[in-house]
Amino acid sequence: MKVLILAGGRSKRMGRDKANIVRPDGTRQLDYIFELAKSVSDDVSLSSNDPSVQLPGIDSIPDALPENGPLGAMLTFGSLVEHTGTVLIIGCDLFLLDRPTLEALIGGHRQDAYATCFSNRIDGRPEPLCAIYSEAALDRLDNVVLERDGKCARHFIESLNPTLLQPPNPVALDNANSPHDLDEAFAKLTHGVTPKTVRILYFAKLREARGLDEEAVETLACTCAGLYEELRFRHRLPLDIDSLRCARNGDFCDWDTLLEPDDEIVFIPPVAGG
Template sequence: MTTLILIGGKSQRMGRDKATIERPDGVRQIDWLARLATLTGGEVFLSMRNDSAPPLDLPVVTDEVAGGGPLAALAAIHNCKPDGPVLVLGCDLFLLDEATVAHLLTHRDPARHATCFANRIDGWPEPLCAIYEVSGISKAAGVLARGEYCARHFLESLDPLVLELPHPAALDNANTPQELDECFAKLRHGVTPKTVQVLYFAKLRESRGLDEEKVETLACTPAGLYEELRFRHRLPLEIGSLRAARNGDFCEWNDPISDGDEIVFIPPVAGG
C-alpha cells in the first residue's frame, strides 16, 4: 500500500509551513507523519506544489490541476501508482497517532471503494486520513474534470466503510495558530471530556438561535471550544473577530478551560 502525505497547501491561515512545525516533543510534523506512514510497509510519497522544495527526502507527486486540492493529489498519485490502494494523510493532523492509523489498516475493507473514519462532530466521512482502493481513487480525475473539488463530497460518493475513531480527537486538525495551540494542549495534557456553559451574544446569538447552552466538549482551550461549535453549528464568525471570557473575566484563546466553566464568546459591537 502506498501512502500519500498532503503538504501542498499554502498554510496562509497558519502563517507558516505546517509540515515543518515542531511538535511538543521536538519532532517536525512531517517527520511524525512519515513515521506513521511506515505502518503500511509500502512506499511513501509527498503531494506538493511544484513551486516548493520537499522538507525531507521522499518521492514527490505534484498536482496536475491547479487549485484542485486533495482531489488533484489523489488523481496525481493514481497516475503514478495506478495498481494499488493509497493511504492519504493530511499534514494538519497533529493529533494523529499510531493506534489510529493501525486501526484503519486493520479494519480496511478492500471490497469497498474506501475505508475511513467518521468526523467526531458531524459524522461525515473524513477524507484526509483514509484508504482509497483503486476502484475509488480512479474516479478522482473524472470528478475534477467536472469542476468538483470537495474531498468530503467525493469520499461520501464512494460509499466508504466508515469506522468510529478509537481516540475521538485523533483527527482534530490545525489550520490556524489558535487551533495549533489547542492541538498542542491536547498532546501535553491529554483529552478529557468536560461540560461547560456557553453564552452567546449579538450575531452569534442570532446564528445559534439561543442565548446560552450547556456543551459537552473535548476542548482544552476557548479556541478549541469555539472551533468545535463553529464547525458543528456553522457559526458565521472566525476567532479573529471575537473575544472570549471565562467565568466573568476576559481570557486568552489558549488559556485552559475546566469542567463547569462558563465561557462567553463576544462579537464586535455593530458599528464599533
C-alpha cells in the same frame, strides 16, 4: 498497501507551511507523519511542490493540479504510479493522528470497498484525508476533478459510499488550519484530552444564530479557541473567531487559555455599528 502523504497545501490561514512546524516534543510534523506511515507500510510517497518540504530518501511527487487541492494530488499520484492498488491517504496537518488510529483504519478496510474512512466526531460525515482508497476509486478522479466541485475531497469520498468507522481516539483527525487551531492541538498533546462540561453564554448575533441565551456543553476542547471552533462547526455559527473576544468566569482572557470543568465562557461579538 501504498501510503501517500499530502503536504502540498498553501497554508494561507496558518501563515506558514504546516509540514515544517515543530511539535511540542521537537519533531517536525512531516517527520512525525512519515514515521507513522512507515509503521504501517513499506511503500510511502510524498506529494509536495515545496522544495523545503522533503523527506530523506523519498522522492516527492510534484502535484500537477495544485488548484484542485487534495484531489489534484491524488489524481497526479494515480497517473504517475503504475498499479497503485490500495492507497492510504494521509494529510500532513493531522497533528493528533496516532498509530492505533491508522491500525484501526487498516483493520476495518474491506477489500471490496471503494474507500474506508472515519466519521467526523462532530457532524458524522466522512473524513477524506485519513482514508483508504481502492485503485478503482482513484480511477474515478479523472472525471471528478473536471466537475464544479472538483476540489472537494469530502464530496468525492461521500460519492464512493465508503465503509465508515469510529476512530479509537476521537480527536485523532482534528486538523489545524490556523494558529488558534495549532494552539489547541498542542494543548491536547501536552495536557491530554478529558471531556468536560462548561456553560456558554450567548449574546447579540451569536444568540440570534444559536436561538438561546445559554447552554451547558460537553467538550473535548482544551482551550477557549478550541471550544469556539467546536461550537462554530457544530452549529454553523456565523462569526469567525478573530471577530470575537472571550471571557472566562467573568474576566477577559486569551484564546489559548486552558478550560476547566464548570467554567462559564462568554464569546463576545463586536458591538453593532462599532
